[in-house]
Every structure is written in structure tokens, then in C-alpha cells.
Amino acid sequence: MNRKNFKETVNSTFSSLLKRREASLVILLLVFLVPVLIQSPNFLSLENLARIFNDMSILAIVAIGQFLVILSGGIDLSVGSVIAFTGMSAGMVNEAAPAVPVPMLLMISAAIGLLMGMFNGVLVAWGKIPPIITTLGTMSLYRGLTFVLSGGTWVTAHEMTPSYIGFPRIQFLGISVLVWVAIMVVIIMYAFIRYTRTGRAFYAIGGNPVAAKFVGVNEAKTRFIVFIISGLLAGLAGGLWTARYASAVNEMATGFEMQTVASCVLGGVAFSGGAGGVPGVVLGALFLTMLNNALPVIYLSPFWQTLVEGLVILIALVINTVVDQRKTARLLAQRRVKK
Amino acid sequence: MSQVILEVRHLMKFFPGIKALDDVHMDVRAGEIHALIGENGAGKSTLVKILTGVYTPTSGSVILEGKEMKFSNALDAQQAGIVAIHQEASMFPELSVTENIYMGHHLYSPHSRRLDWKAMHKETRKLLDSLQLDIAPDTLVKNLGIAQRHMVEIAKALSLDAKVVIMDEPTSALTSREVEDLYRIVRKLKEEGKSIIFISHKFEEIFEICDTYTVLRDGRYIGSGYLKDTDRDSIIRMMIGRSVDQMFPKKELVVGKPLLEVKELCQTGNFTNVSFTLHEGEILGFFGLVGAGRSEVMRAIFGIDPCSSGSIMMDGEIFSPSSPGVAMARGIALVPEDRQKQGLILAMSISRNIALPCLASLSRHGVVNRKKAAAYAEKYGSQMEIRAAGWHVDADTLSGGNQQKVVLSKWIGTQPRILIMDEPTKGIDVATKAAVHEFVSEMASQGMGVILVSSELPEVLGMSDRIVVMHEGEVTAVLDRADAGSENVMAAAIGEVQEAVR
Amino acid sequence: QGAKQTTREKYDIVILVKSMGNGFFDATHTGAKEAAAELGNVEISYLGPTQATAEGQIEIIESLIAQRVDGIAISANDADALIPVTKKAMAAGIKVISFDSGINAGGRIVDLVPSKEELIGRQQIQLASELAGGTGDIAILSATAQATNQNAWIRWMHEEVKNHPGLKIVETVYGDDAPDKSYRETNALLNKYPNLKVIIAPTTVGVLASAQAVKDAGKSGIVQVTGLGLPSEMKGSILDGTVKQMALWNPIDLGYTSTFILEALISGKNTGAVGDVFKAGRMGDVTVEANNVAVMGTPYVFNKDNIEQYAAIF
């Protein structure tokens, strides 16, 4: 009896590991790494890994916000524009008032992002406008406001303080602050959605809004929170973006929303809402970044990059879907046999 | 007599253009099982949603233990001690059983402000054990069967330690065995001094387990009392204002030539070697426990899912239903078991719903004749006596019974030769049920072959010419009307193989 | 058309640029306004799409045709795609010239180039050669793959590099004039070519971003960055030594001259035929050469010594 129990536990632990959505992504990532490593064995060198993590940090931060929105059954197309507006704001504040300390600067940009997310959230939660429409509108609205804010000009490196530009580059325990910020965001958000009622409410309204109402989840409020977080994270990313690329221009982060959505797709987040996890999204962002980093290494012309990226997303999508469908079918069959 | 724990006074609920509740009263005492009775659309579910804080009433009061309650959401009601198992599916398919049980009131660990998953899993395990359910707490609900899902809903209600438990048609998806389990649980709750509000359209179970009742009609309070002081007929009269004379108006008929012959049909994981024959003018009952695979067989015949082997013959010719369109072209119609998801286009008008499967014959070269379509819908809709503000209203504003009538109208219109009905009377009131039975008989007498899948034994026994009994994906008995009794049918349904009659 | 003359006493001239919010073009606008002030009979509008696409520019030109402006000076996102619509504009009596990034012949009356493509291209390699000490790998970080002017310069760079046997162009990548993409492309270059000596970025956004990337990679002084950049934006990188020298023409002069040319065309002083000589205020005479191209001069080279002075201007 005991032995059987033990065996079952081991079996179930193992199969639940395999069953996780992320598993197929990890396998795909490994498959993809083989030719890259053959071509360039030091692709996984510490130095290059650090570069990759640096590159993926901002993407991961914003993708997690996007993930929450998709999880709750929506989509946020405005994140790119929010980054532009907040990044521009941070740059301009830094130029106008160099004395403002960097953490304050990031808080300002995050706060502005929060307000922009709040606007999205109000429209979605209480205006009852579908998220995709709301954010399609605010995508161009916020982008336009960025131009208005900046008057069409740039903020470039020499107009910003060295401490601001230097901030994401500061090394701490061999890892840059930019990466640390991303790690913190990942941990906080992971804990938040796993260990708080609000976090679980995201799953509830995405999975079954009617049932969510029956158990007392406030749908409007939850949607509002989701957009606030997405805005906040995009705002934080905006402040970091300007510092990292040492310039704030009006077109910054154009099309970035698609990158974040792609990270979620790669990470196995269901578009119907209610399923997915932070680890998957982080892996998705990592995969996307690695892909971009690896193409030059395997001497693929930059003109091929878009195509390869598209193919990889498609393959991951197909694998995710097929694995998921097989799994469900198998479980059903098993259940019936057991009966 | 125990004291009144829940009082409802002058309750009104308006939806734009509809009075769903109009001055409703109800008294529920501690430790009683209170039946809430009414036709489809009488306002039962609406009342439940108000009691559980999902809707706010237009006016009137809900008084719990002498205190007037103002719930702003479902959580308030839960905390006050009222929980419900709702009529609509209210599960989160992508989440675990534990989470489904605790959604909205997750447990925090005592010393920190984080959710305590270990504790929740442990509690869930206990709850499931007490319900004798063999499910792991971390199973995703999407991998559970209908009956199991229902049990999880019940577990959820239990986890809340409520004073009042409301069950809105809890048995409509269960069959005998699970229903017995449910009764056991309900009685246990009663013994613990809890009050249960029980909504059902099945009089047998109302009289079996309930103590008191309240009847609603058209959103209005009609009356209440002790069930032991009344009888079925008077309740029916309160419900619909008249009596229903005949529940199973079965016409004795000469059965014609074979229409549909199914031989050794298999579908991996769902059913094996299913064989039966349906004749013209015959009502063929299909009985079995939930999960017996009846629906799957019907879906396969209608071309929804493919079969792995076996053959289907119509009029003596091999026929392979590769899609519902193909099956329909051969004169097969299916009234599916889930009317909300499969039977109806909820956000579409009644008339368009009815015309939908017949559009081809209502159009020329693919262009719809709109006048003809409207007339057609009205014709078949009025035949079924659908109650609605008009033919243009959307199907989702109708009550369950009226929705079912729309589904039936939709399929009679196609003038099928074979009408398959999967649980056609699930969740509909007596009057409508009688009407459906009447209709089934009528169809058969016109020479149509009818397959009646039902989990209600009296219905199957009352209506069928022959009965096919399934158990775990296999046919365990085919009985003639004369030979079929509740014992042998039930025995076959739980797997005791009988000699096949035909 | 008769009504127009009475309602407007000034010539309505539009500076249509690749995209809004680009410091380089803002400077051309400044120059155009300066010319307008000198001429007195010209009114300047400054327009451009939000993103650098030909489609966006075409939309704007259509509305300019509808309001019958007098002249348009265009920095084109695509040398060919604009031709049909600018032909239509010219048929409607509007004088169209291109500047900075040209429209191919047939789609404009005159193309005002800041300098000969050949000159610019060759100069870039010469700058790189000096920085590299005559030998080593060179990579090019361009703007978009479709940019007319950049592509022409790059062709000439490949010509010129043949005269420098020690130099080798290893790759051309595209940063799409986006700082982040340019930054990452530079990173990839640094990673892929350990022996890289010089990165040439013939666009302000590119040269800025690659300077930053080189700095971040700790390769300041090891990998040299040069190219074409706006002094006001490049000041920081030049002063801290990441970019020792880079070149550019004066965008103010470009806008200034464009306005003079358009005014002359509209008022009928000039026709823009080959050999025609435009009088362009403080810029002196500009002669139309073969293919109706007017050339301004050699790009100016900026370094530590003169950057402060020019950064204040453009």
C-alpha cells in the first residue's frame, strides 16, 4: 500500500512536471540551441548570457503585464505607446531637472504608466469597451500625446545625467541593475498571482466571468487592476528603456506590443484567458531574445530575422496546441477506461 | 417548530422590459428542506441570484436571522451564510479542484498574508473524502466529467459552512446513483441544522426529500406550505393555473420498417460495439447513467464526432455521417443535451434560431427569402407555444424551458425522419414536459423514428416502445416495452448484462 | 486656380520630411523659415508622417494637391513609390523638389542633394580608414533597408573601400532608425566580429545608438564609431571620445536652399533645367547638373575641436 502510494507520488510529480505547459517550450528551446551551439560554442558563455539577459529584461517586464491582461481574457495593444510616453517623460524630466534622483525618475515614469493603464482600465472595466478596442484606441492616442509632450524633439545621451544613463548598467553581483529589476518584477508578480486573492481573481475572470461573479469576484475592479499593473510595468519599462538606450525618441517601442504578445504566445498563455503562468512568459521572452541574438551568430542575414521569428512562433504555437489537445484527449480516454 | 431563518419580503426585480420578480415572499426555517417551485421563467433562478448577492433587488428585503441584508456581491452573501449551487455551469475549467472550491474565499496562512495552498489542498481532500469522491485535489476541472463537476460544486458549497444552501436544479445532470448520493448529503446538512432551498422540476424528488414549499408563477408569489399537506396535482395547479392530465401520452402504434441500423459502432475511449435498430414510428428510449456514452453515440450518428469502426445504415444503405450537414441531408435531427451551448445561438433572435437549420430550403441560390424565413419561424415557434416578448427577442433572455422549446421548434422544422433527442426534458417544467412528450408521440405517430435519450427512468419507461440500456460505453440490454420494468432497466444500467432481446 | 491668387499673397511651401520628431529635419525646417524670412513672399509648413513610410507621405501629398499649395520639398522614404503622386502634383501645377533623400527623376523637378552621393560615401570610408589606421574590419549600421540616400552612400562606400586594401566591410545591418534596434544590432556586431575596428553609421540615430552600445560594451577606443550625425545630438559622444570624428552637411542650409529653389521655380525665375543656376541667398549659386540634381558641397567633418560651436546651431 505504502509502496504503491510512493510510486504514485513519484509518477505524478514527474508527469505533472512534463504536463506543464512550459515543458514543450523548454524542449523547443533546447532543440533550437543545438545548431547555434555547433556554430558558435560560446553562445552560452557567461558574457553572452549576460547580454541576453540584459536584452530580455525590459521585454520580460512588459510581457508579464501583457500576460496578466491576456490571462484575464483581454489584450493590451497600448504598451508600446505607454513606454514611449513614459520614457519620453522620464527623459524630459531628467533633462529639465537633473537633480531628481534616478529611483524617483523611475517612480515618476511608473506612476505615469499607471495613470495611462488606469485610463485603459476605466474604459474596459466600467465603460465595458472590449480591451482590444480600448487599447487599439489608446495605442494611437498615447503615441500622439508623446509627440505633443516632446514637441517632436529627442532627448539624447548628452542631455541626460550620467547617473540616469548609468543606472541600468550598474553591476551588482555580476549582474546589471536592469536584470535585477526584471528579476524582482518576475518574483513579485509570480508571488502576487500565486499567493494573493487578487492574483487568483485574474484567473477567475479569464476562465469563466459568470462563475467569477457567482463567487463574488468583482470583475470590473479586477480588470481595472490588471490594466493598472500592465500600465505600471510598461511605465517602469519606459523609464528603464530611455536610460538603457540613452535616448528618448517619439517612435520608441513602436511594435513592441507584438513582441510582448509573442512572448506570451511562446510561453503557452491561452488567448481565451484563464490559463498560463509567469515562468512560461519569462521563458517566452527569453526564447524571443535568444532568437534575435542567435541569428547573427549563425550568419543569417538580418533580412531573414522576421521570417525565422515568425516560423518559430508558429512552431511553438502548433506544438503547444497539439500537446495540449493530445493531453486532454488522453486524460479523457483514461478516465473512461478507469470507470 | 424551528424558527424562521431566512425571510424574503416584497421582493421585486426588474430587467429592462421584464418583471422577473414581482412581490415575492418566502420563509425558510432552520433545518428544513424548502422546495422552490415554478414553471420555467417563473423567476426561481433570479430569486437565487438575489439571495446570493449576484443581482441586487429593485426593491424589497431579504432578512437573514432577523437582520435585513444588503449584499453588494456574492462574497457578502457567502460571508453572511448563504451559498448556492447555480443552475449555469460555474466552474473554472483551467483551474484545479481545490481552487474551484476556494475561489473567492481562498485561505490565508495564519501568520502571513499569503495564500496557504497546503491547507487548502488538505481541506479539499477532506471534503472530497466526505463526499466519497476519488479525485485528486490538484486535478484540473476541465478533465472532470459532468457528474464529478457537480459534486465539486457541492463540495464548494459545503466548504463554506453555510446556514442556507441553495441548489438550483442540482439533479438535472445527475442520474440515480449520484442523486442518491446527493440526497444523502442534503439530509446530512439538514441534520446539521442547515436550511436547504431546493429547486427542481421533478416532483418525485421534491416529495421525497423536501419538507416545505413555495410556488412562484410569472414572478409572483402564489403560495407556500407543507408538502405533507398537499399533493402533486394541487401544486401543479398552483404552478400553472390548471392541471396536467397526462404525463406520458404514449400512443400505441404499429412500428414500421427499419429506418436506422447501427452495427458494432465504436469510438475509442467512448463506446464500443453499439448495435441497435430504429424503426419508423418507433420511440426508442436510451437509458443509462451519466457518462454511459449515450450522448457520444448520438453525436456520432449526427456526424459531430467520427467513429473508429462499425457501420450505420439508413434505409438499408450504408451511410457515413461525416458532418452534421450530411446527417441532416439524410433526415436526421439532433436535439443536443446542452441547449445553451449546443442547441441555441443565444445572442440571436428566436426566429433566426428556428430558421437556422433550414436556411437552405428557405433560400434560392444561397439567397435567403426573409419573408419566408420569418413566416417559417413563426409557424413552428407558435406550434411549440414559446413564451416571449416577440419573435425578434434574443434567445438568451428566455427561461430554460422556453429555450428548450425554441430548440425543438428549430428541429421539427427540418421535418426529419429520425429525431434524436438527448435529454429533451432536462430542466423543464411539468407542463412543458407534458407538451414535449405529447409532441414526441405525435411525431412518432406520423412515422418518424424517435430516439429519446433520458436519465429519467419514468420518462423512458413511459414513452418508449423499446429501451436500449447502456453502461460504460456498451449496450447491456435492449428491452421491449412489455418486458421493461424499473428493476431490470436499472440493473442493466449499472452493468448487469441481460440477455439482449433483439 | 484663379481664386488662389487673390486669397493668398504668399507662396505656400511645404517641407515634407521622412517622419516627424527627427532633430535633423527640425533643423531643415529652421533653415526653411530663415529663407522665408529673407524672401518675404513665402509661407512655410512643416509636415511628415508619424512613421517613416512612403504611404504616409503619399497621403499627405494628396491633401496638399487638394489644397493647391505652391511648392513641396520632400525628403522621400522611397525613391520610386512617390513618383506617381508627385507627378500628379506637378500636373496640378505644384512645384515639387526633393532634398536630402531624393525622388528618382520624373518625380520631381530638381533633387537637391547635400553633397554628391559619391563624395559622402567615399568620405565615410576615408574617415573610417583614418580611425582604423588603415587596416581592419568595418561594419555599417544603416537606417531602414529602403532608405534611398543611405543605400546610395553604401554603394559608394563599397567602391571606395577597394582603394583601401587593408580595410574590409564585413557586414551591413539595419537599425531602422530606432535607437533600441540600432543598439542591439551594434551589440550583435560587437559580439560577432571580435576584430571589428570601425562602425560606420550614416544616420544620426544609428551613430548615437552605436556609440552608446560601444561604450556599454567597454569598447570605447577599441571599436571606433563614425558616420553622419547631427552635432547637437552627437556632442556628448564626441566629447567623451567614443566618436572621434563624424561628418554632416548643414541641414539648416539644406532647408534654406530648398526654399530658395522652390520660390524661384514658383515665381518662374528658374525652370530647373540642366544647367540652370539658382540664386540661393547666403548659400550663393546652386547649379542644376545632369539628371536635374543640384549639389551643395562636401560634408563637413566634426571633431572635439569644433563640435561645441556647431552643436549650438544644429
Next chain:
Amino acid sequence: MSTNEKELVARSRLVDESGLKEQLIRIFTQWEVLLGIIFILMVLFFTGRTPYFLDWFNLMNASFQFSEKAIMALPMVFIIMCGDIDISVASIIALCGFLMGMVADAGGSTVQIIVVGLATGTVAGLINGLLITGFRMPAIAVTLATQAIYRGIAKAIMTEHAFTRYPEGFGYFGQGYIPGTVIPFQLVLYLVLALIMGFILHRTMFGWNLYAIGNSQEAARFSGINVQKARVINYMLMGFFTGIASILLLSRILSARSNIATGYDMEVITLVVLGGVSINGGKGNMGGVVIAAFLVGYLKFGMGLLKLSSTVMSIVTGGLLIVAVLLPRLLDVYKQNRKLRMQQKSMVSATHGHEVEHGKGE
């Protein structure tokens, strides 16, 4: 049944009682009416601001700017109606443009170019449709991937080059006018196509089925509708119409590049949504989308005439989208609340009556 009928009559009267005001509100909350009003206001505004707006020739010419997107919006209505979406259309244009340009460059005739354009578009759409239905993957994810793939193919092969040689007469489709008039060929083509697609959506079985599919794919399947086939057809139509749009665009600019038509997908979706088609499927009509196309087209044109910068335009279009979706919703809420209030008022006396009765009963 007779009592029921009385009840029904009573209920329905409750709805209509309020007369003129109610009726006006009902009319004005209709989407097309609302859009129409906005359109008229816009025309008045621009007419007041610039003499060049209300000019027959200009108005005709302005249609060059939006016909292609408007044409793509037509099949997009079908797709969104089914609850799907396609964000790869701009990339399909790039792919079509690339292949057409290549054929033209190799000396292909106008007919050959057109055939290639239409075929490429249709095949690309078909691939989208098959991927989405075959693997049961969400449309937005699939077209996100093909968005990269289709443009990626054009990019990988064309690199920085452009195809700029086209046969004589190819320019007619995108630049020409109906002979003897100032009406652009494109505009006429659009209106004809809009009529056809509108007819299909509103008068044919296929169109009616789309509404069913959009509301519930499963129920549609149980009603005998071949859902997957209809969805694949939608995507093929989308591809085909995108092929048409790419011919018009290429003919208009006579230059095929890999970055052509960037951002068109969002603009097309905006038109459809602005036209009142529910993004969740199952609701909307073609008329609204046609009005929306003209509205957005002329709004941009008018702002162009005022020499407003593209920045202002993007703020205005973004704002318009939100306001246009929000406004009827707010009116709806207002309408419903009014109705409820009136019901309540009319019930007060009746309730009192009941109370007395109950008092007796208890």
C-alpha cells in the same frame, strides 16, 4: 395561452409606452445613425474651415487614400463577425507586392501580375485559415506568426531592393479614373465590392450562418453549419481581397518594397470596429463599416487640408475609436436605467395593492 398573451402584451407595452422621446433615443443610439451624424458634423466642420474640402474633385481624389483599406475591411467584417481576427493582412500585401513586382520585373503582363496578386493573397489567406481551423489555434496567435512569416519572406528575398518596373497601363487600377469622369476607378470598385459583400452578409445563407458562428461556434455546428469551412472561406476571401488591395496599392505607387503597407492591419480592424461590428463576433452590419471607412478617410483628408500634423491625426483617430464605442454604450445604460425607473414608477401602485392582499392571506 391566452393569459400568457395578455401578459406579453402588457410587458411589451411597458417597453414602448414612453413615445417620442424613447423613440428618438432608440434611433440615435443606433450605431449607423450615430456614425452618420458624426460624419455630417465632420463635413460641416471642415467645410467651414477650408474651401478645399467640399470640392467634388477633391472629395473624389481623397478616396485614393482609403479605398484599399476600405476594401480590406469588407472581408475583415466576415472574419470578425465569426469571432476571429486577422492581423497578418498588411504582411500579405507585402508578400503579394513582392511576387507581383517580381513578375513585373521579369516582364510579366498586366494580366499575369493581377493573377499572381490575387492568387498569392488567396493562398496566404487559405494558409491562415487552415492553420487556425486545422490545429484549432487562436486566430490572433496564428496571424501574429504569419504576420512575421509573410513579410519575412518578402524581406528575406527582396532585401533592400524594390521592384519598380511595371507594364504600361498597370497604373490605371490605382491611379485611373472612370473614363470621362473624375471618379476614381478604385472608389467604384470599392462600392461595387461593398455592395456584393453586404449582400452576402445580409441576404445569403452564408452571411446568416456567419452571425450564428460568431455567437457560438458549437451551436452553429450542431445546427448543421460547416463552421470550419466557413471560417476557411472567410480567410480566403480576406486573402483575395487583400490581393485586390495590393494590386491597387502597387498600381498606385508603382514600387514594391518589403515594408509596404506597414500598420494597415490595425487601421483595417479599426474601420471594422468603428463600423459597429462586435469584436467578439456575431453582431454588426456592413453599412456601418462603409460609413466608418468614409468617416475615417475624410477625417484624415480634412485634417490634412488643415495641415494638422500626423500627430494630431493619430490622437483624433484613437480618441474617435474610443468615443464612438463608448457613446452608444453610455446611451444604452441611460436608456435601460430610464426604462427601469419607469417600470418602477408604474409598479408602485400595483405593489401597494398586492400588499393589502397578502396582509389578508397571512
